Amino acid sequence: MDLGNKYFNGIEWRYVDHSSGLEPMQSFAFDDTFCESIGKDMSPNVVRTWVHQHTVILGIHDSRLPFLKDGIAFLTDKKGYNAIVRNSGGLGVVLDQGVLNISLMFKGQTETTIDEAFTVMYLLIAKMFEDEDVDIDTHEIERSYCPGKFDLSIDGKKFAGISQRRVRGGIAVQVYLCVEGSGSERALMMKEFYEHALKGEATKFTYPDIEPNCMASLETLLNRKISVQDVMFLLLYAIKDLGGRLNMDPITDEEWQRYEGYFDKMIDRNAKMITKMNEK
Numbered sequence: 090m091d092l093g094n095k096y097f098n099g100i101e102w103r104y105v106d107h108s109s110g111l112e113p114m115q116s117f118a119f120d121d122t123f124c125e126s127i128g129k130d131m132s133p134n135v136v137r138t139w140v141h142q143h144t145v146i147l148g149i150h151d152s153r154l155p156f157l158k159d160g161i162a163f164l165t166d167k168k169g170y171n172a173i174v175r176n177s178g179g180l181g182v183v184l185d186q187g188v189l190n191i192s193l194m195f196k197g198q199t200e201t202t203i204d205e206a207f208t209v210m211y212l213l214i215a216k217m218f219e220d221e222d223v224d225i226d227t228h229e230i231e232r233s234y235c236p237g238k239f240d241l242s243i244d245g246k247k248f249a250g251i252s253q254r255r256v257r258g259g260i261a262v263q264v265y266l267c268v269e270g271s272g273s274e275r276a277l278m279m280k281e282f283y284e285h286a287l288k289g290e291a292t293k294f295t296y297p298d299i300e301p302n303c304m305a306s307l308e309t310l311l312n313r314k315i316s317v318q319d320v321m322f323l324l325l326y327a328i329k330d331l332g333g334r335l336n337m338d339p340i341t342d343e344e345w346q347r348y349e350g351y352f353d354k355m356i357d358r359n360a361k362m363i364t365k366m367n368e369k
Contacts, residue, residue, distance in 0.1 A: 098332030128258020160286025187269030232300035
């Protein structure tokens, strides 16, 4: 199946730029909102860019770490990072001004396999960097943070990870792209987070044994200066090159109402994590 034609050629994509001004919990609420709009045929496909200040986004399994309170204290007190729990799959990832997040949202339920949805994102990222003299691989980088089958790497060093969420007939595929700065320094911070949050205790779930040098930024891997803004432009050009049509339709009143509900759910999820931490 030619996924380029299926998802992009002649297909309308609504571009939402949230690269400044939002809190991380708002981002996950917006993705759920747009998924529902698409599932109800109230919006075309959506591509959303988002960037957040120093925050570690934890997965559900991270919220069950035996000494999570100590891990979060390390992030906040020693590193100056906030921590929240997201509503999509995976483990902890690092967000800062040098990391670009892209969400692709399109219609689909059981007829769209998990691998197909992931591959749509890979296709787009590969298109964005097709002029670079590099090969982008998709396989798990086991000793990275948030390792997964669709890790994106160059020469064995991971620069991006993909997660997926399905809401009311819509699919959100989310990727973080480590663009600027040091990928290995971010990985070292996550290694230390897990050391503080595990303290060597045995757990049913296996948390990653992070090797910082297996992660790098695009700036390092491409051996040139490249900014988050540059990559945002590459994204929009890639969608057009694949035959997609872009619009910038504003958020509707109905979407704002639904967003409030999804935002409340994110707040509740994180409040429960804080309550559990304080009970330990």
